[in-house]
Amino acid sequence: MVIRSPHPDVEIPDVSLYDFLFASLTEADLARTAVVDGPTGATTSYGELRAQVDALAGAFAARGHRPGDVVALHCPNVPAFVAVFHGLLRAGITVTTINALASGAEVAKQLAASGATALVTVSALLPAAQGGADAVGLxxxxxxxxxxxxxxxxxxxxxxxxxxxxxxxxxxxxxxxxLPYSSGTTGLPKGVMLTHRNLVANVLQAEPFIPLTPDDVIPAVLPFFHIYGMTVLMNGALYQRSTVVTLPRFDLAEYLRVVAEHRATVLFVAPPIALAVAKHPLAAQADLSSVRLMMSGAAPFDEHLAALVGERLPQASVTQGYGMSEMSPVSHTIPVGRDDLSPGSIGLLVPNMLARVVDPATGEEIDVPAEGMSAPGELLCAGPNVMVGYLGDEQSTRDTITADGFLHTGDIVTVDADGAFYVVDRLKELIKYKGYQVPPAELEALLLAHPQIADAAVVGVPDGAGEEVPKAFVVVADGAALTADDVMAYVAAQVAPYKKVRLVEFTHVIPKSAAGKILRKELRAA
Structure with a gap:
């Protein structure tokens, strides 16, 4: 069955992203602070930002860039990112954003794959940027x-x-x-083709569930080069005339300083930041009283962690959302004020969004139950925010988007009678043990609830008998003492026998992407 958002559709204007964000600025808006440089405190008003965007559009056009050209933006979160990004779009140029942590070889691959004719970066990243540019002949x-x-x-x-x-x-x-790059559900990174309408639509789709105001102050530590930081944080905040405080990297002490000094009201985070806010002693001493909302995304955020965050932020709503680059990115979120929904849920479909849940083995559709929870199945989504396709990869596009426009997410979900969705795990990350499916995210959530565990990840690894077994990588909290047997006994006491952790390795850090996703491939190779 096709599942629809419970919220009425929103009207999506037929305009460019520049016109959508900047054409309607009022005299009062022009004087509002749009962007603050977190480290220095330097401010840029909406009027100044629009003038910079227009000037940059003219400069890039004068340098010979034409509508449809691709320019790469390889930059951390600084105020100039906002101006350059929108200046390029204002000129009709397509922006391919490159991870600020990319190596020279990775920069070169994206420049070549995207066909970029120029690269914009900062001096701190110039060695990798120049190495990539030289490799492709820029x-x-x-x-x-x-x-x-x-x-x-x-x-x-x-x-x-x-x-x-x-x-x-x-x-x-x-x-x-x-043109962000994503691995999708399988394979190597691919260029995700997102139109102006895709981006405009997703800002409007998210707004009813994540309402922002001109009085909101939002620390921007989620990278703008990632679609979550780009759409939900940067563009969503600009649309509502909120103030964005940029932070070029995540440092907990600096993040907490910005929250306190700027009286931040909304925190868009990935789970590692939520975990730090919930568990780190520095956060216990920080003034977080101005925060009215924390929203987590980009990786699983379970109800145990949400409860810990709620204890640290008792005055705030704690929610999470779900999406992927291929959906610009938001398809689901818990609406602010819906305290009746479990914080472990990814929430409801946003407006204008359709979904199906299908059995990955048979392809048969799974219905929303009249009560209780559905059987698990792969989530497929359709809406005005779904990408055009993958750049130069028609086969992957056909494999990912069905003939009637539904996008395979590669995520296994259940849905309850209220229309709330729950991610069980990624289809390709499920561990198969003696024929049973073991979702790593479930075991990770359990491990993170242990007071002596600071962080954890679970992957499937082969054992001597040819089975794939769950292996836990564990970061022990400061001052704690745990053994592998302690960890395995803790999990075994709370899960079905086939879900037990069979191997444990202690580590100093869980490798994660800039967006907060666990890099399971690195752990499997360890």
């Missing part, structure tokens, strides 16, 4: 270093070029705005 003056580097154009050069913003006409439904 000229030195095609590498813009925002904060300045000898032989490269900088932000000041672009802002003072004096070229007017070009008169660009584009079809929001087909013109590519961004």
């Amino acid at each position: 000229a030195r003056d095609a590498v813009v270093v925002l904060d300045g580097a000898e032989g490269h154009p900088g932000l000041r050069d672009l802002l003072t070029a004096g070229a007017p913003a070009p008169d660009v006409t584009l079809d929001p439904a087909t013109h590519l705005a961004v």
Whole structure:
């Protein structure tokens, strides 16, 4: 059966992202603070930001970039990211965002795959950026270093070029705005083609469930190069005229300082940040009284962790959402104020969203039950936020999007009678033990509830008998003393026999992506 959002559809205007965010600025809006540089406190008003966006659009056009060209943005969260990103889109250019932690080889792969004709970066990332640019033959003056580097154009050069913003006409439904890279459900990273309409739609789809206001102050530690930080945080905040405080990297002490000093009201986080806020002694001493909402996304966020965060932020709503780059990214979230929904749920379908849950073995559709919980199945989604496809990869596009427009997410979910969805695990990450499916996320949530465990991950590894068994990687809390037997006994006491952890390895850190996803491939190779 097709499952629909319980919220009425929202109207999606047929406009570019620039017009959607900036064309309706009022005189009062122009004076509001749009962006604050977290480390220095320097502010940029909405009026100043729009002027920068227009100036940058003109500068890139004057440098020969035309609508449909691709320019790579390889930059941490700094105020200039916001201006450059929207300046490029204002000129009709497609932006491919590169992970700030990418190596030179990884930069080169994305530049080549996307067909980027220029690269914008910062001096701290120049070694990797230049290595990537050299590998694909980009000229030195095609590498813009925002904060300045000898032989490269900088932000000041672009802002003072004096070229007017070009008169660009584009079809929001087909013109590519961004080209992030994602592995999807399988395989190597692929260019996700998202249009202006995709991005506009998803800001409007998320707004009824994650309402922001001009009075909100939002620390931006989630990377803008990732679709969660790009759409939910950066673009969502700009649309509501909120204030964004940029942080180029996550440092807990600095993050807590920004929250306290700027009286932050909304925290968009990934689970590792939520875990730090819940468990770290520094957070216990911080002033978090201004926070009204914490929303987690990008990785599983279970109800035990949500409860711990709730104890630290008793005045705030604690929710989570779900999505993927291929959906711009939000398809589900717990609406603010819906305290009746379990914080372990990914929430309800956002407006304009359709879903199916299908048995991954048979393809048969699983219905929403009249009461209780459905059987597990793969989640498929359709809506105006779903990507056009993967760049230059028609086969992967066909494998991912059905003929009637439903996107395979690769995630196994259940849905209850109220329409709330729960992620069991990623289809490709399920551990098969003696024919039973063991979801790593369930065991990880259990391990994180242990007071002496600071972080944990579970992967399937082969044992001597040819079986795949659950192996736990555990980071022990400071001052705690645990043995492998302690960990295995703790889990065994709370799960069915086939779900027991069979191997334990203690480690100092769980490898994760910038978006907070556990890098299971690295753990399996350990």
